[in-house]
Amino acid sequence: MFILVPILNLMVSSDLGSILANLQDKEVMSAIFISAYCALAATVLAVLFGVPLAYILARHEFVGKGFVEAVIDVPIVIPHTISGIALLLVFTSTGIIGAPLDKLGLVFTDAIPGIVIAMLFASASFVVNSAREGFESVDPRMEKVARTLGSGSLRTFIIITLPLSVRSIVVGSIMCWARAISEFGAIIIIAYFPTTAPVLIYRRFVDFGLSEATPVAVILISLCLLLFLVVRLIMRGWKTYDKN
């Protein structure tokens, strides 16, 4: 109830007219587009680097594994504005990562890449943890059997392990995307512009008050819920291969 009431109340608190007007507002649409697009980029990066890492964590024991696991979860516990400051210090054009990339023409402050890394920082752990769970659910002995049948280790991963854990990877990616789209704290520090949807909602609220902020909020939340619903439906039809 505690979760449901505020969300439902928000959904009905704005009249259709102002929602439609906002849907035609270029600023709103561009903010939502930037949010969705940057979150997608952050998710792709998280999958690209997070899935191999997840496999290593699921299958191998090594010195410092506990430390790696802890580091992955750190972004969940630190306040997002602090994440933003930490990222800014490193990715600004004079920072240790920002400086060399700046020479290559990649700018982070008040730019799309800044938004992407802020999102990535906050949400990558969802992909790693979920994918890892998926890999752990595949018995390593099954991989070994595949190999005794003549399949090399890379091929075994692609045709046995990956199909059996793809569900977890997809779930993790969607969680990652949703978390990324909602990122606010780190983004306002590192890239106030270009405006993402949460930042726009905040600005409208500060500049014009609640009535101006709500329609945008309703549009964003509808988009998120719609996606969530579609994914749920797809998942339900997805074979799990578990015991019935």
Place this chain on the structure above:
Amino acid sequence: MIKIENLTKDLEEFEINQVNLEVKKNEYFVILGPSGSGKTMLLELIAGITIPDSGKIYLDNKDITWSALEKRGVGFVYQNYMLFPHKTVFENIAFGLKIRKIGKEKIESKVNEMMELLNISHLKDRLPRTLSGGEQQRTALARALIIYPKVLLMDEPLSALDRKTRANLMRKLKEIHQKFDITLVHVTHNFDEALQLADRVAIMKEGTISQVGDVDEIFRRPANDFVADFVGVENMIKGNATRNNDLTKINTGNTVIVSTENKSGPVHITVRPEDITLATQKVTTSARNVFEGRVKEISDLGTLIRLTVDVGDPLVVFLTRQSFLDLEININKTVWTYFKATAVHVF
């Protein structure tokens, strides 16, 4: 065929300690041992699933200790089958052939043939989770056999199955052993399986091999009390042996038993229940061990009746139901037991 030299591997829960073993070509070899004795690990070492700390493994005189597991030509069947849950029975069996890039039609005919051999043709399009244990094990066997491995390793292949299914599959394994040019290594804790299937048996205990030999040898002449106890030898009695002419007399403290085997000092003896005959009166026979005793326990095993007769030491004797009825045996009845000196194994 398979030759293992001084193989050692130490993991936390299990260890293999200086194991030496030779398995002959086309042999049905059973490794028998209680759980935790390291028998599964020994199999995994042969397959390359686990890498040894030291020692050598040879297959057809080739050192395979460090070969990649997909290059060994060794098949593996696990107790819980490890079928690919996202593939149908057909796809599971076809897996090894597909990897080898064999033509579609050839795969089809080979898989069909294999499914027929294992009587699972009707399950072709089913997913593993819809199959019974026995059906899953047949599929796993078919999947392993279809690439004609030189060696097939099976880890407790029958342990998860009910009695009837197990008996069926045992017959199937025998048939496979005859039909295929293959060396089978089968790990189990069940002596029955060894008895029915094995050409030779190795007994494992705490990561070492206690005894290797044919089934009869192990059953009749266990190398030590662990083997005797493990293979379920009845009538194992402790005593002190002394040599007297060509015979050994074993004084158990309660009786003196005579054996033809040459041993002295503190020993164990075993007499197989089926080597003991029973009579209600004293009769003259060539048997050197004749004891009078009372029936202490009667248990019905179906076709056989198991009696425990107290002759000073408890002796277990089997009777057929008919002779049990003919002899009119009941608890505390006095009977005579007879067994030959050659039936007494001393170790």
